[in-house]
Amino acid sequence: MDLLRFATAGSVDDGKSTLIGRLLYDTKSIFEDQLEHVEKVSRDKGREYTDLALLTDGLRAEREQGITIDVAYRYFATPKRKFIIADTPGHIQYTRNMVTGASTADLAIILVDARNGLVEQSRRHAFLASLLQVPHVVVAINKMDLVDWDQAVYDRIHAEFKAFAARLRIPDLVTIPVSALNGDNVVERSSASPWYGGSSLLHHLENVHVASDRNLIDVRFPVQYVIRPQTKEHHDYRGYAGQVAGGVLKPGDTVTVLPSGFSTTIEAIDSLNGPVEQAFSPMSIVVRLADNLDVSRGDMICRPHNMPTVTQDIDAMVCWMATEPLRPGMKLAIKHTTRSARALVKDLQYRLDINTLHRDETTGQLGLNDIGRVRLRTTAPLFVDDYGKNRATGGFILIDEGTNVTVGAGMITDTQ
Template structure:
């Protein structure tokens, strides 16, 4: 059994909560007491049927206001896979939550109401999915029961979305007609839509091939923590612990360590369960090197002829996540892999309208939930890759040093 992380985007109106409730219910993830609590609440709110959406509205403030405040994580499993859902609210002001949820996702489901078709919000969601380079996109055309399960409605939305997706470089698009309320095409192919010959949603989630989505070519091992036991038994042990961010590491491999540039070989790769022959993403391992070098947290182990570019000038798409606007000249802290530095915003090249994809080059600031192209100058070099090449070495967060809040998420486009 392996793991698939997916994000869902859409609003309550699109039936997103109902869809998640349906997936949990049909995979028998929901427990009796949870269902009873929801049935109780549904009755109190005067609903005719059990509102599966209530299963996912976690906080009291949300239940009272009927809105979703934050990213919620849900879990279910089938005999084939374990699934982690990042359930993100769809309203315009919550771009930040969707970006957060999509950052770790292998797949994203964008919900479209069959009666309304592709709307501004659908375009925005699809754009954010591609900006975060989620490798697989599923468009779930929901509420097919309300359009008489009409093939033409589905096909029109599918064709419109496919045309839009080619502009966005969507690597893998699947469009599925569903009714979350009735469970059509969720677990099994629906008898109400015999014209649909594709997979049910769950079948697709169980079988979509995600292993090749990782970068297994460019070796990237950001040193996270230096392990020196200082015990009698392991007197001379010195290991570099971390999570493999790219490529495959093997004992005996020639490597270089950035920023020093010293070359050595991997002496061994350890885990508490014993040595491993190969380490690949996202394994957490401890690497020992043949030579005694001065290596510390924030350094990067890579291959001699395939190293990331050390750079203090970062060109990135930034999603801004706080009320105080981002302007040129602003100083921030940046965290990239296991390395932290300070950064100054040198230039805001443009603000991107996520609905029209129009670039506003006159923009002087990014507000909460805005996305723009930003030039940063950092106090120390970062070892960066393009985000499109490696999400783990191409992404970074921005932190406000006075409040310590995470205020921005960056995806590296290039470096100078």
């Protein structure tokens, strides 16, 4: 069954957690005891309705303040598709959490309160979705019941968002009027909006086409683990396990292993369910090669005439996630696919003002939640692509070597 990963984003109190709770509730994806607990907490809070936001706001601090702080992942399925939801915070100080949740998403749902229209955080999250190159964006204009389902309100917000998105790279943009609290246009079309001719949110999620978003041309297979069973019957077995990051792999294909540059052919491809005739992103497989080459974790299998850029100099947009600012001269650990190295921050070219999309070239540092263009020099070569070409081989994380905490997420912008 096909899988869709999507993230929710939007300003505070726009109803992201309630929308997800409504999706889970109306698709019968929650257990009875979960629902009973949520009903009890809702009653204890003096609410006359079941607060479905409590299904995702699991942290005590989230429930006390009525906000989302951490990224909450939820899973559900319909007969058509499986879904992984990342419920991301709306507060500006949790921008890093939104980047984390959307970095692997196929689709982003940006909620807008119909009473308030587009606000700064709406634009901010639309830009972040564009920066992370999420290919599909849904603008869910929520709380339409509080504006009496006024079509003029919907049309105004739709036009305003479309004008802003024209400055961004959003290939697929859809707008849907909803009421997450009442369930209108969430799972089923609502009679409250006879003027709306589109589909419900769930129908769109079930039918949006994502297979063509994956790079099926450039073969990229980062080796995660070498499998050598120590049993008599599998004494000669040598396989290279990992997740396909791009392209299509087939037995008999000629491939090159980086960094050695040696070429061979694929003898067989194994999966959890046995041998397969082809493998593509995001399948997890074991590749067996015809020759016994020196291949280890961090190496990459690709095509001889279609290889990633091998470089130690990285130009990237970095979202900084630590309280201590990023400054030129800092030394950090870098993790790119399955390969790790150390990195020196050579230069900070500019900080990006997410609200105006202007570049600030006067700053000498990136603070918490800032995004800017950074140049890095690594101690070992990395096998990279532009982020726009391949999100898996174009993205990386930066780690503080002293604390082992992830302090930055990067998107490679230039591999020339």
